[in-house]
Amino acid sequence: MATLQFLGAAGTVTGSMHLVVTGDRRILLDCGLFQGLKALRLRNWEPRLADPARLDAVVLSHAHIDHSGYLPLLVRQGFRGPIYCTAGTADLLGVVLPDAAHLQQEDAERANRHGYSKHEPALPLYTVDDAYAALRLVRPAGYDTTFPVADGAAAVLRRAGHILGSATVELAVGAVRLVFSGDLGRYDRPILCDPEPVPAADVLLLEATYGNRPHPPAAEDDLARIVRDAAQRGGVIVVPAFAVDRTQELLWMLHGLERAGRVPALPVYLDSPMAIEVTEIYRRHPEDYDAEMARALGAGEQPLTPEQLHIARTEQESRAINAVRGPAIIVSSSGMAAGGRVLHHLAQRLPDPGTTVLLVGFQAQGTRGRALEDGARELKMLGQVVPVRATVARIDALSAHADCEEILRWLGGFATAPRKTYLVHGEPDGCAALADAIRARYGWSVRAAEDGATVTL
């Protein structure tokens, strides 16, 4: 008899982790950190898994930190088994895990400097060394090929279309076929393939991030209008950038709009070492591309490279952008302007009414991105109060997550109904709405996963 236990992302959208036990074999699906509100982040410090050294293997759906960021801690706790994922995910982990460790170490150092930790001294959740120890256990696997995970368990990874390397996981344990959706991507979006259908599952573990929200239609028209306006005014567009996927999609769209003659080719400054590295990784994985991307490459185009792309790797190159006059586009991290190089661009450009700040993703409460979205007239950053005279624009359609209708479309690929469907990676409202929609459309047996609960497969 095999069991499945929900160790995270149950009733919430971070901390993805699920334990499959069959006989004396133990396999972990995803190994993510909790993120966001402090009450959730504190859960990263609690033991989540009895005896990690006894785990046989981890199978990862994709490289986002809420699905992979607990790996260094798992290794610190004694895990030595293989970590299976796609080649694209393996490459992205090489960037995001050391980065996550750096952030943990910086947090601890800041807490020690300001003395606001309960612990003396404050310790990081894990270190860069832990991240590299985890990376040494990574074993890339190809798409659509069955590979052994442990005695009596085998897996198949299929394209999920969410970010580079993202996959759905089919895990055969004994006679039971468990399918884990990971995070599903959107249909007909640039660069990546659509989510690949899965023919059958006995038990389905399904994400519900956007279970109750439809996405607005394509973003190209909005982006074209914003770029043309800025070009006319001679202004600068500052884009606080998410390094993984959002930046590459933006570069792809700019390239396409320029080729179609819909926008003038402005200088584009990519000012984020992580986004630069991730863009290089995107260039190295044709196995993830959709037909449109493959066709553009086949025609000799460089679809992730707008005509006038400038790369800023060093601090010095980043500061040199301060001398740039508009029209121009500056893409710089972090995505919610919580920190990073985008701060010095905002500090310089926000007082200028000719500037446009373009927000391309969800802005969490308490971040500068959110304050801008909410119409703040001034912002504190880098030890100064900066007046906001710039225009703030938003493009919502760049989400990498399938919405409710797209999830239902993917479910339509199953030839028969799974015996049981459990919803994970969703807020309670999103899970309830998606469960209703699945019952109404397909009549399946579906319920939200309960945090910590164990179910029989």
Ligand SMILES: [Zn+2]
């Ligand atoms: Zn994700």
